[in-house]
Amino acid sequence: MRLHGYWRSNATYRVRVALLLKGIAFEEIEYDLLKGHQFDAAFLALNPNAAVPALEVEGRVITQSYAILDYLDTLPGGPALLPSDPFDRAEAIALAMGTIADAHPLIVPRIRKRLAEHHGADEAAVKGWARHWLTEGAAAYEARLSRRKPDPYLFGDTVGLADIALASHVVAGGPFDVDLSPFPILSGYVERLLALPAFAEAHPFRRKEIVEAG
Numbered sequence: 001m002r003l004h005g006y007w008r009s010n011a012t013y014r015v016r017v018a019l020l021l022k023g024i025a026f027e028e029i030e031y032d033l034l035k036g037h038q039f040d041a042a043f044l045a046l047n048p049n050a051a052v053p054a055l056e057v058e059g060r061v062i063t064q065s066y067a068i069l070d071y072l073d074t075l076p077g078g079p080a081l082l083p084s085d086p087f088d089r090a091e092a093i094a095l096a097m098g099t100i101a102d103a104h105p106l107i108v109p110r111i112r113k114r115l116a117e118h119h120g121a122d123e124a125a126v127k128g129w130a131r132h133w134l135t136e137g138a139a140a141y142e143a144r145l146s147r148r149k150p151d152p153y154l155f156g157d158t159v160g161l162a163d164i165a166l167a168s169h170v171v172a173g174g175p176f177d178v179d180l181s182p183f184p185i186l187s188g189y190v191e192r193l194l195a196l197p198a199f200a201e202a203h204p205f206r207r208k209e210i211v212e213a214g
């Protein structure tokens, strides 16, 4: 499989974790989103939405991190990313959407660029905007986690979509100086997740090291 992504990309991080958890071999192709490489004709042929990740599998292309994880979950091997119980499954998807559908879309490069170029936001204002939405999302996760205590993970003995999404939410907050001290359950849990091999190996900083090493 070929993962078209960007080392900093939060949505690509989610897919990288899932591929590693599932033990699937993949190569990764980098697009510098801050330089506009998502608008290159060759990439638009893969994803007309001009966003990473895009996963190429046997000549076909899947976009959207949630759709990609859903696809990967149909393949044999590795832990199930979604619980089998219908209510748990719905809850896991809802938890994941807190970041995938709600918070993360508000802070992606195209939004930050639009704020800066068309709404007079300077660098501090753009950073504050991203910090605001990620903090709101973190507060909601803290409340949800106080009701559903990970044992040892959110939906049982193995990590899955909800854990990946939570970790990606916290990782996204790094560059925007999100203060996690009001959210001890979330930060403690994600610290534990980030120490797991797939999460650590997929981490944007680790990916950056690999890209820079060539």
Ligand SMILES: N[C@@H](CCC(=O)N[C@@H](CS)C(=O)NCC(=O)O)C(=O)O
Pocket (backbone or CB within 6 Å): 008, 009, 010, 011, 012, 033, 038, 050, 051, 052, 053, 063, 064, 065, 066, 100, 105, 108, 109, 110, 111
């Ligand atoms: N909902 C999509 C998000 C895709 C997305 O917006 N990706 C960002 C990087 S994390 C991107 O490529 N942005 C390009 C841009 O904003 O110009 C997913 O979960 O895959």
